[in-house]
Amino acid sequence: MTHFTRSLCRLLLTGVVCAPVLAPALANAHTDLKTFNQSAFDGHPAVVHCTLEDGTASDCYEFTVDYMPEGLKIGPFCPATLDDKGGIWNWTGENGKLYRIDADFLHMLDGLGYRFFDDDxxxxxxxxxxxxxxxxxxxxxxxxxxxxxxxxRLPIEPVMATMPTQLGTVGKVGVALDGVPIFSDAPSIQQTGHMPALDTCGGHIDPGGWYHWHATATDIDTVYATEDVDASCALTQDSGAQFGYAFDGFAMFGSTEADGTAPVALDACNGHIGETALGRTYHYHASTAFPNLPPCLVGIQAQDNFSTTAKAGVGAARSGQGAGQGQLPPGFDEAATKLGITTEELMQALGGAQGGPPDIAAAAAKLGKTEAELKALLPAPPGQ
Incomplete structure (x- = not known):
């Protein structure tokens, strides 16, 4: 039994018996750029040497995309008034469920102490x-x-991890076949006080100015039917189609198999081994409830697999200019996004603008977190 097979046996938490048949299923797993909409790429994708997060040397496909695909219709996000309908929001407090952002939802939040509108x-x-x-x-x-x-960057040949990686809030999930990045849950209203509204395809624009999804957009109407939400996505819906690739290189599909039947023997990450257009291989499925994305990844991502030319937000480029700013450590932007604030606001809370050591206790109090919670979100200092 191979290392990959042993790892997968540990990950399939459904009682499925591990057998040598799993090895060829893994051998069929690979990122296939031909499945992408070729117009998504800005230039030709390249094969580059990369290092996986466990330190393993590998090869990856590296490709660049624009802030969003040409012709993609996005929005609405926030309604202008209570008379308008906006996008959607997955409220996790009292009366928690997926809602259309409209007068009924906003009045409900108002009754819970979250007032998002003026008297007019x-x-x-x-x-x-x-x-x-x-x-x-x-x-x-x-x-x-x-x-x-x-x-x-996506690994060309996926490698199974010893244990799944939980995605949490604003975790890097993968990339859709049209080049749109996919992330896990957006920060909650309870975390930040504010609502980063999603449109009816489950996406919104990052503080860096680029669009991304927090849902399997090509099967989100299944979620609306399941959760009785009056909304629909303008994209073609197909519950049996491939949506994209996770950042570990394994494919992501809708909530059904290609023949419309429900997938069986799904593991804790909502994946399994089965027949696909890519062959018999491990792959993920969307769920029928929001957020309809894998809650974890079974494979190992490449290091430095996401960057942007934006000046803020996840993956933002940093020049090291500015008072006391220096070169920010990897993960700092992700921490700010999870907190629902800009990188600059996080720096200010930590006291970085003054160039001294960060004041975790003061920052935690300002951001409404415990010191332990804030430390868990922040990247480790260089050399640790």
Whole structure:
């Protein structure tokens, strides 16, 4: 039994008997760039030497995409007034479920102490890439930056991890076949006080100005039917189609098999081995409830697999210019995004603008976190 097979046996938590048949299933697993919409790529993808997160040397496909695909229709996100309908939000507090962002939902939040509108019905809206909220609770609607480029890496031959990687909040999930990045849950209103509204395809614009999804967009109407939400996505819906690739290199499909039947023997990451258009291989399936993405990844991602030319947000490029700013450690932008604030705001909370050591206790109090919670979100200092 191979190392890959033993690892997969540990990961399949459904009682499925591990057998030598798993080895060829893994051998069939590979990233196939032919399945992508070729217009998604800005230039030709390249094969590059890369290092996986466990230190293993490997080969990856590296490719660059624009801030969003040409012709993709996005929005609405925040409604302008209580008379309008916006996108969607997965509320996790009292009365928790997936909602359309409309008057009924906003009035419900108001009754719980989260007021997102003025007395005249105007919804509090903010572009947190360019301005700070002036109210306790605002709906976030970021303006796109058409100049942004995004570079991603996918392992050509996926490698199984010893244990699954939990994705948590704003974890890197993968990339859709049209080049749109995919991330796990957006920060909650309880975390930040504000609502980074999603459109009806489950996406929104990062503070860096590029669009990404927090859902399997090509099967999100299944979620709306399951959760009785009055919404629909303009994209073609196909529950049996491939949606994209996870960042570990394994393919992601909708909530059914190609023949429309429900997948069986799914593991804790909502994946299994089965027949696909790519052959018999391990792959993920969407769930029928929001968020309909894998909660964890079974494979190992490549190091430095996501970067952008944006000045803020996840994967932002940093020049090291600015008072006390220096070169930010990898993961700092992701920590800010998980907190629902800009990188600059996180630096200010930590005292980085003054150039001294970060004040974790003061920052935690300012951000409404315990010191342990904040330390868990922040990247480790260099050399640790």
């Amino acid at each position: 019905g105007t919804v509090h809206t903010v572009d947190n890439a360019t301005q700070r909220p002036t109210v306790d609770h605002a709906c976030i609607n970021v303006t796109a930056d058409e100049s942004v480029k995004i570079t991603m």
